[in-house]
Amino acid sequence: MGYQFLIKKFMQKPELGLNVNFSRLTAGSRDMDIALKAKDLAIKKADLGTTAYQIGEELKVQFPKAREQVDNIFGDLNSVERITNRPKGAVSIHTKLERGIKENKINSYETAVKYIGDGIGSRVITRPLEKLSRAQIKKMVEELKINGDPLTKEEKVLLNKYIYNNPMSPEEADRAFPLFEKFAQPLIEKRSKQVVDDLSLSIASNRIKKGELSIEQIKEQNLLSEDLIKRLETEEFEPLEVLLINNYRGGHGLPEFSSRQIQALRKICGSGVIVNSRPDLAGYNKFPNYKYSKSEAKEFAIKASGYRTGQMNIIHSNGARGEIQFRGPYTNYFGEYEHIAYDLRQGKNTLGPLFNDYKREISRLSDYKYARYNKYLEECYNYYNRLELGLPAVKPKLPKGFNKILSEENMKKLYEANEARLENLKAGFSPHFVEVA
């Protein structure tokens, strides 16, 4: 037995806008009506599914050029392992449009398209670094300077304990993490240097093409390093417009891009490009009146699951809106199944029957235990990220008091079994969309 998603016959693109019939708006409904105001102001009706389907069809048309653009920018870089691209599917667009309508963000077909910011999704997976030897780590610790000063003896001991995953109190870990972040900065930058360089050049090319910036201004304002300016003068780059940058990470997680790299990107993007960031355990220095107490900082830190990715909302040269994510191969794979617990807690039930036992266990967790479980997931992210950076890593164990079904190993097994099941279902499956009169 399969499922059929029926949609109404394809309707013409509305020209003036969409008005929502809020009385029929129910979360998750598949037949939410939206009133379409035509040019003559006569009210026509179409369902949201049709709009989602239409946007999905347009994305399919825009997809080849957008994919080519991402491949042209990052495809030849030695540090890039692989790139995946996909246009957003109609069901996913539908879910997102529902949210946009409820937020009163969508009042025309164009704003609906704009709201689907990640219409074309790309992932750039960068290679892991080689494993560091003890001697290399020792040298890095010896040479580490913070604000121009070498570490004290006590700081070195603390940092080494953190690097080698030695047991330490939460207070010690909080003190060690900022040192660890500084220590790991060169590794983070080594892994993502090529990606950030070529991304910066594509952003610069776009701004030059739009007349916002010249090479002279880039030189005067030191917006790019000398070697990049030289490349900009001698090579051709695919222009790319960036709208928003997110550099997600957990409380004790390292980001995909270092603060120095984010700053370099911010400079070449110019004003108007937004960068979202997370507080670290020391609190916000940007908001001096909103500093966290230690307990508050910890509370926030364990709420997040440690989700980590460098992420950008962009506009492709053919006008398609897209999202590029930058990750390492191990955190990328873990991310495929890590989000299951979060989705379940949010009430999304898109998982197959294989996950029934897992779902039951997740729904039984108290808020306190769920926070502890999230901490475990964050530790898993950090473990895989350490492997990507060539750092010593110890695989975290599921804390006592949790059913084994919730372990990372079991989540991976379930995910892989479900993927195999979906592959089997695809064989001989009838079309997802059947047009009806």
Add this chain to the structure above:
Amino acid sequence: MIKYDIKKINNKHIRMMPKKMEKKFSEELNNVILKMKNRISREIPDKGYFRNFAEDFENKDKNIFARAISLNIEKDENIEGGALLLVSALHPSMNVDATSMLVCGRRDDILKFMNKDNFSQKVAEEINKLSESLKRI
């Protein structure tokens, strides 16, 4: 994908200000701009190390989706003596902020930019963009 549970914002995280002390958004913004101009003149040297610094205020404007607004100076990590002037909006959950750059350069470049007639208007426009961005989180 963002994984913050904003439903669980604890009231203890909300810092309220007595009503009589409330100021208009534009007044608060101009006040912070003035403070930052003074601090930039004083704290950014021609050469050498300086600390990042910021001035913020609690947002009371219901049209702006943010707990607090801040103007902040970030030391340029690639150029000695360089700095970035940023504007940030803090999400009501306090778990994330959105930031955009207003200008970058040396102390005098930044002050020159801040002394332009339309500076506060430009900052207000950026804050609106940040607010819209935070609503989507």
